[in-house]
Amino acid sequence: MDPVKELLQGNRRALARLISLVENNDPLKEEIMQRLFPHTGKAYLVGVTGAPGAGKSSLVDRLLGEARRSGFTVGVIAVDPTSPFTGGAILGDRIRMQEHALDRGIFIRSMGTRGSLGGLSRAAREAVQVMDAFGKDLIIIETVGVGQSEIDIVKTADSTVVVLTPAGGDSVQTIKAGIMEIGDIFVINKSDLPGSERTVAEVNLALDLKEEPGWRPPVLPVMALRGEGIAELWQKLLEHRRHLEQSGFLESRRRERAESELGELVEFLVKSRVWQNIKTQISLEKLIEAIALRRRDPYGAARELLRQINFPL
Numbered sequence: 001m002d003p004v005k006e007l008l009q010g011n012r013r014a015l016a017r018l019i020s021l022v023e024n025n026d027p028l029k030e031e032i033m034q035r036l037f038p039h040t041g042k043a044y045l046v047g048v049t050g051a052p053g054a055g056k057s058s059l060v061d062r063l064l065g066e067a068r069r070s071g072f073t074v075g076v077i078a079v080d081p082t083s084p085f086t087g088g089a090i091l092g093d094r095i096r097m098q099e100h101a102l103d104r105g106i107f108i109r110s111m112g113t114r115g116s117l118g119g120l121s122r123a124a125r126e127a128v129q130v131m132d133a134f135g136k137d138l139i140i141i142e143t144v145g146v147g148q149s150e151i152d153i154v155k156t157a158d159s160t161v162v163v164l165t166p167a168g169g170d171s172v173q174t175i176k177a178g179i180m181e182i183g184d185i186f187v188i189n190k191s192d193l194p195g196s197e198r199t200v201a202e203v204n205l206a207l208d209l210k211e212e213p214g215w216r217p218p219v220l221p222v223m224a225l226r227g228e229g230i231a232e233l234w235q236k237l238l239e240h241r242r243h244l245e246q247s248g249f250l251e252s253r254r255r256e257r258a259e260s261e262l263g264e265l266v267e268f269l270v271k272s273r274v275w276q277n278i279k280t281q282i283s284l285e286k287l288i289e290a291i292a293l294r295r296r297d298p299y300g301a302a303r304e305l306l307r308q309i310n311f312p313l
């Protein structure tokens with residue numbers, strides 16, 4: 001049976017299979033993505049990011065409860081860039097989220113750095129599209145907010161939740177790391193720990209310096225462990241979505257996303273196809289040696305290769 005048809009009929013096994021397929025860059029992927037495309041664009045995408053151990057998974061776990069009570073079906077993509085296959089964190093995520101395992105309205109998927117060609121952000125975005133086509137109303141992407149690739153992933157989202165903790169002075173560092181710019185909602189998790197109020201105040205202060213029309217990111221104290229502050233977070237997410245819709249930002253964000261998506265795809269196709277072509281058609285050893293010995297300059301060599309396969313420059 002055709003997995004795309006099965007997916008569109010609500011088959012969860014087809015969903016799992018198609019995500020693996022896009023993740024592994026299967027030769028069928030392009031055709032599958034093209035067929036799924038007309039069925040995408042309906043889901044609300046929420047990114048959850050923050051330092052390792054900030055409590056992102058615990059928070060997502062709680063959010064699942066709120067979202068389900070509001071009648072949303074949910075897909076979760078937990079991106080773990082540090083683990084090549086199934087690291088401890090992924091396993092942990094599975095165990096923590098297992099109370100939802102029997103709920104057919106929830107689909108959880110972990111993703112590592114395996115399919116490195118084309119990047120994790122492409123794989124995550126395509127997994128989002130598969131879940132979207134499947135019909136999930138809400139898709140949550142959890143990433144560790146440390147590097148550029150995680151920030152790229154977060155850019156996929158309509159609303160971004162930045163999770164901070166009251167670990168003395170830590171929040172200020174995170175703010176400096178540029179995470180302030182991407183947050184639509186700030187959560188100070190582990191508010192049972194000392195210094196929580198100070199962290200809330202610090203983040204508020206930093207946000208006051210930022211002039212952005214229309215939406216002032218709220219700073220919410222939360223205790224994911226006990227589910228405190230989660231209902232407020234869910235309400236703020238819905239409020240942010242309404243704001244995006246009414247202000248026209250949803251459309252402009254999606255347009256920006258379309259642009260970066262297009263650029264990434266062209267890059268991906270050029271990288272995978274053109275480079276593959278060159279490698280299969282031309283013996284590169286001598287050229288590589290010449291460059292290594294500084295007898296050839298790499299720019300000139302690259303252009304010559306592209307000319308040889310008739311790539312228009």
Ligand SMILES: Nc1nc2c(ncn2[C@@H]2O[C@H](COP(=O)(O)OP(=O)(O)OP(=O)(O)O)[C@@H](O)[C@H]2O)c(=O)[nH]1
Nearest residue numbers: 051052053054055056057058089190191223224225
């Ligand atoms: N004290 C306290 N601990 C919490 C709270 N929420 C989560 N934790 C704990 O923080 C630890 C990390 O939680 P996770 O939810 O795995 O954090 P994470 O950000 O998903 O971690 P990674 O995915 O590994 O980056 C766990 O031991 C949680 O029990 C909280 O509200 N208070």
Ligand SMILES: [Mg+2]
Nearest residue numbers: 056057089093
């Ligand atoms: Mg986690």
